[in-house]
Amino acid sequence: MPELAVHLTDPARADDEQLLEALRRGDERAFVALVRRYGALMQRVALGYVRTPAVAEEVVQETWCAVLTGLERFEGRAALKTWLFRILTNRAKTRGQREARSVPLSSLTGEDDDGPAVDPDRFLPADHARWPGHWAAGPAPWSALPHERLLAREVRARVRAAIETLPERQQAVVVLRDVEGWPPEEVCETLDLSEGNQRVLLHRARSKVRAELERYFADEVAA
Amino acid sequence: MTDLACNELVELVTDYMEGTLPTAERARFDAHLTECPDCVEYVAQMHRTIVAAGLSAAELERTPPVTALLQVFRDWKRGLATG
Numbered sequence: 001m002p003e004l005a006v007h008l009t010d011p012a013r014a015d016d017e018q019l020l021e022a023l024r025r026g027d028e029r030a031f032v033a034l035v036r037r038y039g040a041l042m043q044r045v046a047l048g049y050v051r052t053p054a055v056a057e058e059v060v061q062e063t064w065c066a067v068l069t070g071l072e073r074f075e076g077r078a079a080l081k082t083w084l085f086r087i088l089t090n091r092a093k094t095r096g097q098r099e100a101r102s103v104p105l106s107s108l109t110g111e112d113d114d115g116p117a118v119d120p121d122r123f124l125p126a127d128h129a130r131w132p133g134h135w136a137a138g139p140a141p142w143s144a145l146p147h148e149r150l151l152a153r154e155v156r157a158r159v160r161a162a163i164e165t166l167p168e169r170q171q172a173v174v175v176l177r178d179v180e181g182w183p184p185e186e187v188c189e190t191l192d193l194s195e196g197n198q199r200v201l202l203h204r205a206r207s208k209v210r211a212e213l214e215r216y217f218a219d220e221v222a223a
Numbered sequence: 224m225t226d227l228a229c230n231e232l233v234e235l236v237t238d239y240m241e242g243t244l245p246t247a248e249r250a251r252f253d254a255h256l257t258e259c260p261d262c263v264e265y266v267a268q269m270h271r272t273i274v275a276a277g278l279s280a281a282e283l284e285r286t287p288p289v290t291a292l293l294q295v296f297r298d299w300k301r302g303l304a305t306g
Contacts, residue, residue: 031296064295068295068296133228156278199237206269210268
């Protein structure tokens with residue numbers, strides 16, 4: 001390939017392949033562009049396995065080291081993104097297991113614990129004569145809200161806050177799927193989850209974010 | 224075929240939207256929706272939640288600390304030049 005073909009004009013807009021080529025040539029701008037593109041996401045994903053942001057940051061840094069030193073051997077059979085996150089999750093897992101041995105087990109439980117998608121009190125009891133398990137208090141219709149309401153900045157901030165309080169693994173899945181828009185196969189591959197497991201985590205995460213929005217809209221909808 | 228209760232439906236909604244419900248269960252799900260406006264609203268809210276999550280991208284922290292990593296890069300590059 002002629003050298004000119006891979007000259008980067010605008011690293012922020014270049015695709016991963018172009019950045020990879022430039023990175024192989026030692027182009028610092030390509031490196032910075034990749035860090036900008038994936039760094040925050042990597043940090044978030046790493047937090048699914050380790051306990052503190054500082055450790056996650058170290059894992060991210062180690063990952064970039066491994067990526068750079070492995071560049072020569074990387075044949076590009078997988079997408080750069082997949083390779084990158086695979087290295088990240090492997091390292092984060094190893095790190096997480098090491099941590100798990102050194103901290104009391106009690107502090108790790110509750111991670112993916114989970115209650116039902118909707119508060120059971122919202123449903124009629126199982127021994128109800130006519131409608132067991134049906135809504136006692138159904139969700140107040142959001143169609144009553146003005147359309148722009150859902151797009152408002154505060155709503156986005158509220159969603160973000162709800163996502164950030166989720167257990168880390170649910171957070172990683174919902175961010176990759178719904179915020180970043182990755183297809184399920186890529187999320188499974190990247191986080192090393194079975195399809196079923198990925199769906200369970202997604203379900204819990206989405207159910208909680210919906211519940212949070214319902215609480216947030218409650219006054220407006222009731223009015 | 225037994226009827227699906229609302230509290231069961233809310234646990235199947237992700238499988239439903241992901242298209243992974245077995246055919247028979249999907250049929251029960253759809254049948255339930257034809258007669259339960261509350262569950263129709265619930266499914267609609269899940270859809271809107273996903274849209275809202277997509278829109279929240281701009282709100283999520285996305286500026287990684289580039290400076291510390293630049294050192295990693297420069298060390299690597301120096302190694303390339305000398306090695």
